[in-house]
Amino acid sequence: MQAARTRKFRGKNKAPKWKKPNDGIVSVMVLPLAVTDPADIARLEKLYGAMWSIKRAVQRDARAKADAYWGAVHEREEQGAKAVRQRLGLSREALERCAYKHLEDSGHLKHHASKALAMHIADEVWNGVSRHLFPDATGHRFGRPRAGRRHDFTRIPGRARSHTTENKWETFRLVGSLHGHTMAYTGGGQHALTQPQQMPKPAPPDGKVPTGKLTTAGKPGMRRANWWDHAGPFAVVFAGGPEGKRGELVVPVRIPQGAGQWERVQHFLSNPSAWHKVDLVRRRKASAPGGWAYEAHLMVLGPGYSSPAVRGMRDRAAQIDRIGGVDGNVSNLSVVSFPAQFDGGMPVSTEVTLTDAEQALLEKQAKKQRSRARALERSRRATNTAQYGLSKKQAARAQRRADKGLTPKTVTVPGGAREARSDGVPKQAFRRDRLSANYRQQRARQAEHAASIAEHRRHRARLVAREIIAAHGPVLVVEDCDIRTWYRLWGKRLSQTTPGMLISALKVECEAAGGRLVRASTWSTALSQHCMCGERVCKTLRDREHKCTACGLVGKRDLVSAALAAFVRFTDVDDPKTAFLDTTASRGARITYAEALEEALRESTTPSPNTPRGAGRVAVPRQRGASAPRTAGQRNRATPDESRPRGHAGTPGPRNACSPQLTLW
Structure with a gap:
């Protein structure tokens, strides 16, 4: 009897392991697929x-x-x-x-x-x-x-191309060249780039091409042309794998075009040797055929693109010799900075908050979202009438008609509660409901609109972060707060101001400008409970004004906390638990910048950046002297300026002068 054949697998690679160049820095470009x-x-x-x-x-x-x-508890302990x-x-x-x-x-x-x-x-x-x-x-x-x-x-996810073997890219591959794409859609370079709405599908290369080697007879070698020889318009090709002679999947690529896009396209697509991987991504789009818009996310070996204006702003910010602190709050973001050596200049403060016009725009958008949600609920009830009961008004009308002997009317949209069991669980799961085509289309439009708003918020957060480091420099300290805990009480407000998104964008911009956003533990610093003079001033969450009886300093609570964050020192910069407040330096700044400091802690001293269209979707710096708006529900509720520490137990940082201390600046 013949022995059973065992399946063989490819062993480990014996060649040296390939590593990504440029310290492993990669970037991604989104290419829409037509x-x-x-x-x-x-x-x-x-x-x-x-x-x-x-x-x-x-x-x-x-x-x-x-x-x-x-x-397997016992097995893990034994084996x-x-x-x-x-x-x-x-x-x-x-x-x-x-x-x-x-x-x-x-x-x-x-x-x-x-x-x-x-x-x-x-x-x-x-x-x-x-x-x-x-x-x-x-x-x-x-x-x-x-x-x-x-x-x-x-x-x-696609498979990355091989940078050690020529022409080896197994799953989704990007073929074509930037020159061939522009020549195809500019009439040979005679007019501006114009990509049609229905882009033609590129044909695979035909004929034979030289291999660059000689045959045994001494003649130049030839081979059949393939997609690696395609130098025309860009396309994403999925050529490998499915059984059956179904052919290759070829999808044309539409490169971004518009103001300021050509330099970015050249940065990513001009060097094909840096292309690393292509992932196929889809997103909801109600107007697209099939309800989905498809994209190719191209991973490139190298840094991303930054415009000359952004690079110049970051270079200027890197030369700013200032130290600053950031205080994140539910309704605003406060930043205060001082000259690094305290030998000149003035303290500068910035408040990022919502204006009245932006608050009105947010309320208008929320009202529109509620109307869309009610329309979706009515559509679901109309197509699943058996799962809902009658409302009190509908039941009373049916009873009146029954008492008068009239024919009962059919209720197309029942307004009562959903049919449920005695424990409150619906008898039929929501995923098993019948949904109309209009319901699916409206739901897709709602998801598409929400994704657009989220992307705009991220874009505005980057703009605000750049304005902050341009005024305060790239070296900042922020309290190590877990903003996720704030959503239990202030989730709606946080979705408007997005302090976590602002702090994340600020961290990226600080690192891009050569600085760093360092996190300090709230347990060992307690910035909101101290004054610039070093005295402890206890305040509750409802107290939004800082008043010190020892030195007479009066200012906004958030701005005072941000100013104190600039004087936080660390034994280990990477460990927030080692942070402690340097009261000697803060007291010296209080004496040096007496009146200027009081003015900076009362209101924002930096001009507000220009507010573009739709800026109400993210917090922007308010103008100097403007009062921060408050909603009706917020007047009777306190807002936090710090949360409980995440595992920061123990005592504050070292107090004796003999222990080794590593200052941040």
């Missing part, structure tokens, strides 16, 4: 459906294995955690084999997806599992892996 052919749209949807099926299957297997791993993970198959390679098996056993999935795509989907699942199994630097773990919804699956 998908208009119904056959291409159908194929892309089938590809997403197949990849979602594989990812869901691997996620369920990983979830079961993770549960078995945590249940070790690594042995248990190896037995259960909790590793990157094991999940890849699991994805291969699901792909091969299904049969129909092989007509749409490839093994390379299945491997990278399994790698994404392993990234989530590893964050669940192994704690991070702070000791926290992520939750158990779970499968999401199909409509939330929007990204198919």
